[in-house]
Amino acid sequence: MPWPLNTIRAAIVVLTLFALVFGWSDMLRSMDQTEAATVERARHQARGQAKAVGELVQARLDSLDLAIRSVRAAVSDGHAAIERQTRLALQDMPSNFVLQLFIIDHDGYLSYSSLGPSPRNYLGDRDYYARLADAEDDILVVSEPVLGRLTQRWSIQVARAIRDNGVFAGVVSIAVSVETWAETLAQLEPGRRDTLTLVGRDGELLMRSLSGPEHYGKQLRLRRDFIDQPALMEGDYLAESFADGVSRIFGWSRLSSGLVMVSGLALDDVLAPVRKAREQGITRGVFLSIFFLLAVSGLLYALARSAQVMRRLAVREARTRNLVDNMAEGIMVVDDAMRIVASNPALCEISGHTEEVLHGASPAMLCGETTAADDLLALLDVEGEDMRGGDFVGMRPDGARYIAHARVTRMSSDEGGRHKRLVLVADVTESRREADDIWRRANFDMLTGLPNRALLLDRLERMILHARREGSEVIALFVDLDLFKPINDRFGHAFGDRLLCQVARRLEQLFRSEDTVGRLGGDEFVVLIPASPARDLAGQSAQKLVDRLSEPFEIDGEVVSISASVGVAFYPRDAETPADLIAEADAAMYRAKHAGRATWRA
Numbered sequence: 001m002p003w004p005l006n007t008i009r010a011a012i013v014v015l016t017l018f019a020l021v022f023g024w025s026d027m028l029r030s031m032d033q034t035e036a037a038t039v040e041r042a043r044h045q046a047r048g049q050a051k052a053v054g055e056l057v058q059a060r061l062d063s064l065d066l067a068i069r070s071v072r073a074a075v076s077d078g079h080a081a082i083e084r085q086t087r088l089a090l091q092d093m094p095s096n097f098v099l100q101l102f103i104i105d106h107d108g109y110l111s112y113s114s115l116g117p118s119p120r121n122y123l124g125d126r127d128y129y130a131r132l133a134d135a136e137d138d139i140l141v142v143s144e145p146v147l148g149r150l151t152q153r154w155s156i157q158v159a160r161a162i163r164d165n166g167v168f169a170g171v172v173s174i175a176v177s178v179e180t181w182a183e184t185l186a187q188l189e190p191g192r193r194d195t196l197t198l199v200g201r202d203g204e205l206l207m208r209s210l211s212g213p214e215h216y217g218k219q220l221r222l223r224r225d226f227i228d229q230p231a232l233m234e235g236d237y238l239a240e241s242f243a244d245g246v247s248r249i250f251g252w253s254r255l256s257s258g259l260v261m262v263s264g265l266a267l268d269d270v271l272a273p274v275r276k277a278r279e280q281g282i283t284r285g286v287f288l289s290i291f292f293l294l295a296v297s298g299l300l301y302a303l304a305r306s307a308q309v310m311r312r313l314a315v316r317e318a319r320t321r322n323l324v325d326n327m328a329e330g331i332m333v334v335d336d337a338m339r340i341v342a343s344n345p346a347l348c349e350i351s352g353h354t355e356e357v358l359h360g361a362s363p364a365m366l367c368g369e370t371t372a373a374d375d376l377l378a379l380l381d382v383e384g385e386d387m388r389g390g391d392f393v394g395m396r397p398d399g400a401r402y403i404a405h406a407r408v409t410r411m412s413s414d415e416g417g418r419h420k421r422l423v424l425v426a427d428v429t430e431s432r433r434e435a436d437d438i439w440r441r442a443n444f445d446m447l448t449g450l451p452n453r454a455l456l457l458d459r460l461e462r463m464i465l466h467a468r469r470e471g472s473e474v475i476a477l478f479v480d481l482d483l484f485k486p487i488n489d490r491f492g493h494a495f496g497d498r499l500l501c502q503v504a505r506r507l508e509q510l511f512r513s514e515d516t517v518g519r520l521g522g523d524e525f526v527v528l529i530p531a532s533p534a535r536d537l538a539g540q541s542a543q544k545l546v547d548r549l550s551e552p553f554e555i556d557g558e559v560v561s562i563s564a565s566v567g568v569a570f571y572p573r574d575a576e577t578p579a580d581l582i583a584e585a586d587a588a589m590y591r592a593k594h595a596g597r598a599t600w601r602a
């Protein structure tokens with residue numbers, strides 16, 4: 001059983017929603033996965049970058065340390081040796097990078113500067129100086145950025161302590177330009193909003209490629225692995241940058257000097273291609289979804305329309321079926337192989353067969369008799385015609401006959417070019433009988449059964465037309481019984497009727513089938529004889545007639561004798577028209593009466 005339409009529509013709606021929800025969630029999930037993978041790749045990239053740049057920074061620090069150590073070794077040799085060694089140590093360093101090399105004595109006063117003699121300047125308050133003074137080991141200290149009192153430029157001090165027999169004797173320090181160093185780092189950055197940050201051992205910001213001095217020396221507020229876990233050498237994290245509020249993916253690497261290089265990749269830039277692809281994907285998805293929904297809506301609409309059409313068709317079919325079932329006229333559809341393929345209750349009633357019996361049977365079944373069946377089958381053979389009609393005699397299973405009128409219509413051909421026939425069958429038994437009766441009443445004399453005046457005149461007209469064509473003649477014999485009234489009077493009217501019938505039979509026996517014997521009314525009869533030539537035959541016939549009617553009649557045990565007077569007229573000699581010819585014969589009959597009756601006159 002096919003699914004109800006509503007179920008199909010509900011299934012389509014559910015499947016559509018499922019497809020949309022599944023499609024969208026799958027697409028968004030795969031987008032999320034792509035985003036996560038991109039972030040993961042960026043983490044690796046940031047780490048790698050922190051490591052590579054960190055190595056460069058460390059190399060720089062190593063060369064600065066080398067310079068510091070070489071100058072420190074010359075301190076005990078006096079001012080000239082310091083100056084010579086300083087020149088030597090700084091000769092390969094760019095002047096905008098190394099701002100100056102200077103020495104602070106054990107009292108905290110500047111005792112030497114590569115920039116030349118300078119006023120007595122106390123620098124013992126600097127953090128790095130205090131740290132070196134307190135340190136037990138020979139360590140390299142990298143200071144926070146400080147604003148030079150003389151130079152008014154931001155610098156980082158890279159310094160080592162001078163020891164004289166193990167006693168703190170001052171500091172050799174190189175001031176490097178934060179600006180220049182940050183610029184150098186900026187050139188290594190891959191993106192406009194990416195950052196490279198150098199962080200001190202205690203988490204203080206030494207330099208940052210993107211920002212100015214306002215952040216120098218600031219302690220990074222947040223807890224970071226590279227601060228909390230000194231043993232960890234590298235790592236990554238995602239955070240909002242404290243300096244500019246930009247979210248970044250950070251990778252960090254600890255340098256051998258203990259400083260930490262942090263490389264930050266702006267999250268928005270990292271994800272820009274992914275987000276663009278996501279936007280495009282969503283736009284495409286929206287269009288596809290709209291298109292899909294439109295297509296499904298179209299399908300649902302088409303289904304609704306077809307359901308409507310089917311309902312209308314069903315109603316129409318039911319109406320047609322109702323009409324066909326309630327029609328008084330029998331209907332059958334006969335296929336190309338002369339089988340009944342459909343019938344209605346009226347046909348069952350007319351034919352006396354059930355629908356089951358009729359179905360698949362030959363229409364000949366309606367007739368029962370071979371000749372009648374042949375007539376019907378011939379009637380159904382409508383090849384070349386679209387419509388025809390005719391009567392056939394049907395026979396019911398109980399043997400009862402009926403007259404049916406069939407109207408056969410050739411239906412339009414099917415795919416195979418075969419035609420079916422639609423046959424409307426009406427039981428016309430009654431109407432045919434009535435029509436026959438009317439016809440007989442109109443054309444025959446009810447007493448004798450002979451043709452009456454109307455039919456006589458009609459037959460005479462035909463005979464005259466034929467004679468005119470053939471050049472032959474027509475004889476009209478007008479017969480009037482002699483003295484019939486006395487018989488009526490004596491034996492009664494009914495007796496007279498029976499006598500008239502016997503006269504009619506005798507007249508019929510006297511003449512051939514092509515002749516016509518008719519009764520005009522009363523005791524008057526007419527005989528019409530087509531003849532060529534007519535003259536002798538007329539006389540013989542008239543005489544024969546007079547003789548035969550003179551013979552006695554026996555009616556109800558009574559023997560009676562009468563005679564007849566006969567008038568003869570010829571076409572074309574005596575008259576041209578049927579009425580004139582009869583009138584001429586009538587006139588001749590009167591002449592026979594006047595001649596004494598029981599004779600004939602022409």
Ligand SMILES: Nc1nc2c(ncn2[C@@H]2O[C@H](COP(=O)(O)OP(=O)(O)OP(=O)(O)O)[C@@H](O)[C@H]2O)c(=O)[nH]1
Nearest residue numbers: 481482483484485486488493494496497521522523
């Ligand atoms: N029984 C009977 N009589 C009829 C019928 N039609 C007419 N008649 C009678 O037939 C008679 C005909 O008479 P007529 O032909 O005039 O006269 P007739 O007595 O035959 O005399 P003639 O014709 O002069 O020899 C009338 O008495 C009619 O009433 C009929 O159908 N049946």
